[in-house]
Amino acid sequence: MSMMRPDAPIEIAGYQWVPPFARGFVRDLRPRWACEEAGIPYRERLADVTDKPGWLLDVQPWGQVPIMRDGDIVLFESGATLLHLGEKSEALLPRDPQQRAAAISWLMGAFNSVEPWMFEWTNVTAFARGEEWAKLRRPSLEEFIAKRLAPLEKRLGGQDWLGDTFTIADIAMVTVLRAIGGSQLLADHRATQAYVARGEARPAFQRAMSDQLAAFDRNGPPASQGE
């Protein structure tokens, strides 16, 4: 059963609706997934992506989701929400000092050593796809990304998750790698591809995704985007 509860002390901010290309990739998926894994109740608060409200812009420097409230505390950046939730549950962040250190290291690796190149890959293959620079840039970028995937491929050939158990590092890395889901780049790294599929198959992931998409379906596009 979904952990969404209207009166939960934790609030996760997402969007009411996003255009089709962004469906399934909005980053409040990350803390939603973490809450589902750990059985932590949360409520959602949804912003209009076409007309971002003050309660989002006042907290998040770049107007991005998610932001998260926990009682009086407010956080932004999905990585910060994962670290915050991790402190609440051993199902997300092990208490063993070395396992904890490894999980936080891999989480930072996902956000700073892998995702930066995913951002530009999405630019090159989608947003700027028709531009000359994007066509010229793609080969060297994919070569670089393959070097970032190689150590993951080696590691995930021998184990299910980045550490001994599933942690917030896997929530980070699986959601980062989903950006190249369906690409030849990921298909060329079969253990990594299987890892992403393993993450997406978890019931907690599926509940989080389902709740995120349900909001989009329920709300539909804002009037300014309608026909």
Add this chain to the structure above:
Amino acid sequence: MSMMRPDAPIEIAGYQWVPPFARGFVRDLRPRWACEEAGIPYRERLADVTDKPGWLLDVQPWGQVPIMRDGDIVLFESGATLLHLGEKSEALLPRDPQQRAAAISWLMGAFNSVEPWMFEWTNVTAFARGEEWAKLRRPSLEEFIAKRLAPLEKRLGGQDWLGDTFTIADIAMVTVLRAIGGSQLLADHRATQAYVARGEARPAFQRAMSDQLAAFDRNGPPASQGE
């Protein structure tokens, strides 16, 4: 006085020497700076950047520095080392729950919402500077980076640091922004430029930088790079 001590329980890994373009930008600067701010003793362990040793490659998936040891614990990714050191000292990470949450949010923002574009900016303006795609990409990339800098500029016009006090978020953000130091892009954001200068002027920053550079000068290039 520098916090480097040969027998310190904390070990920070850096490089023996790097080529001139990388001087001052190697990322073990971040945990060194944090140790200097908090008065935490550390020892350095230096790897040959042209022939990376097993003790680095076995720990760090991409063979990057820094890695950090603290007794039996080993971490990688400079962000993870900052979070780990932050737990040791209020001079790095406030104990007030909201100030702590804000510092971790800004730290993640530096690593995931700002630095990704600095990586590509360095590619475009340095490593790939002669390539056609790099010339074509530069204007749109700089336009995007300016949007990332705008909220920083607004915030830092009114306060010295990202939070109420200096924290690991500032170590992260200042070192991220140094990548565009000296550029018109940074000069166009005067409050942010002054913030970077304020960070670099701190005695702890200067000791960390001085110790990093001293190793390069002491060791010089490896034989394979010599004349």
